[in-house]
Amino acid sequence: MRVKVKKMFTVGVLTVSDKGWSGERQDISGKVAQEILSRMDVSVVNYDVVPDEKELIVQKLIKWADEDKLDVIVTTGGTGLTHRDVTPEATLSVVDRVVPGFAEAMRVASLKKTPMAMLSRAVTGTRGECLIINLPGNPGGVRDCLEAILPALPHAVETIKGRESKLHH
Secondary structure (H helix, E strand, C coil): CCCCCCCCEEEEEEEECHHHHHCCCCCHHHHHHHHHHCCCCEEEEEEEEECCCHHHHHHHHHHHHHHCCCCEEEEECCCCCCCCCCHHHHHHHHCCEECHHHHHHHHHHHHCCCHHHHHCCCCEEEECCEEEEEECCCHHHHHHHHHHHHHHHHHHHHHHCCCCCHHHC
16 A cells, blocks of 8 residues: 655745844844744744845845755735835846735735734745745734635745646646
8 A cells, every 4th residue: 555645845034123133122023933833744944034135035036945955934024105115026136037916815814913014025935946925013913814825835936846747726
């Protein structure tokens, strides 16, 4: 008898926060993301906090996607409207393809809690075989957004990797 083994995938959590990076604020959003993702068959192998600097975000995304070969990278923070919020621009500069459905689903879920969700500029895309997802910096927003997309995440990873998914048939 053949037993199907679930395929674990690897995740990196990158918090983008000037105050978190400088030690002025504890990174709760990144911890919330790790806690929610741990409900799935994933291994959070990378975690870091960087300031709101586009080049530093770009360097980390490229390293984690290309060198560390992560399956998924979630970022927290830097998706708002301040001049320091540059996570979407950093993400768009490194992805090969944009996957708008994830960001749309996250905004819809968040709008049920607050009208401010429409201010989110979060984007999602792929770089090679890595899915990069921008989440808000607010811990509640991280929770709402991740919970909205978790059901589709395993299928997305399998599809990006070119593996057949039972959900596809």
